[in-house]
Amino acid sequence: MKVTSLKNRINKRVELDKFKSDFTDIGSFIKRKRKELNVTQDEISNGICSISYLSKIENNQIVPNDFYVKEIMDRLDIEDDVYSKSIKDKEYIDSTLKAFFYMDDEVMINIYDEVKDINHNVVINLCKLGYTVYFNLVDEDQYVMMLEHVVNNMSNLEVKVYLYFSALYFIQNEKYKVALELILLNSKIRANNDLLDSLFNELSYYVKQRFLIKNSSSDDYHNAMTIFNRYHNVKRIMILALHKALFLTMENPKKAMRLLNTIKVKELSSEIKDLFYIIKAETLYYLNNYKDASFYLKNISRNSEYYLKKMILLLKICKAEEDFETIENIKDIVREYKPKKSELRNKIHYHFLTQKDKQNQKEYLRDIAIPFSIKIDDYDYLSIYTNEVMDICVENSRYKEAISYYNKYQKELNKVRRILY
Structure with missing residues (x-):
């Protein structure tokens, strides 16, 4: 799809709507047909409904009863x-x-x-x-x-x-x-x-x-x-609240936890429960509660779409606790794991975390992580990776290079601003 082409079609449609009625609604269709036949509202409505009711139908002010619509259609000789x-x-x-x-x-x-x-x-x-x-x-x-x-x-x-x-x-x-x-x-x-x-x-x-x-x-x-x-849509209420908690995990984990505590876990489907467990574990991780974070991660099985994210979070916990033996076990497991297309961003994040030194990290960020984040419009990770590579540059007194990464990041943000404004 060419968005420019669609935008032109929509804009043309909006302009046309300013000058002529949209006859696709049933009321507008009836009104057009009546005028084509050159008959009055009184003639059409007589014995079926009041003139005022027909007028409301024609102006799409009410949702008409099917019986009245069918009778009116018959009188207009519409098949x-x-x-x-x-x-x-x-x-x-x-x-x-x-x-x-x-x-x-x-x-x-x-x-x-x-x-x-x-x-x-x-x-x-x-x-x-x-x-x-x-x-x-x-x-x-x-x-x-x-x-x-x-x-x-x-x-x-x-x-x-x-x-x-x-x-x-x-x-x-x-x-x-x-x-x-x-x-x-x-x-x-x-x-x-x-x-x-x-x-x-x-x-x-x-x-x-x-x-x-x-x-x-x-x-x-x-x-x-x-x-x-x-509309008492409990499913969407809980899923939207879960995603808000997800977006809050890093910037305000305490607020994310308060929101998570309002979720009725028993009412979630198995797939959404996994999302809850991963968000809860990640929030606990940012609150430095590694024990409880690990407990919630145990609920996520290898068949879950959040399995790779679980292993990444376990890796972070083990690094924080300096559990090097478990880190090696995690690496062995992930090495054999074949990610789905939707998990590639997590796979790339995992490889970033497991680079052996700062120089390798920098090269990986420059050549793979940052370009991939731009490709899939992932500005969350793009922000993280840009800050990481800038820190490495500054540590090595490469200030101009750090500024170039910052400018590249701002260039991406400007693309979105142009769409919005």
């Missing part, structure tokens, strides 16, 4: 399949959004099973895209690219859904700058939907934290939490 398709499409998109919001695997699978054989339908392809990003099928990019070319044929809600699913797709492919641009595009499209608004706020919080944009991300966190609480 049943046009109406049925419109209603069914709306049901699919609403059901997909709701399943996404409540993280309901079963409903997502059922929707996909219903629509997987339906082709040449924008809404159905949106649902298929939702399925691929929900289950993190990162190689399935056909719907992202295909749907980009038909955004002008979508309703405002469908465009926002497309932007959300596409942003998730690019996050899963570690292209966070692209995701940030899509999240910002969302604000240009008018469509009121609490569930989608909260999902965008949640995603915006994660992405901004990734780019170390702390101030504005706090508003996203608050807005997402407000809607999650309103």
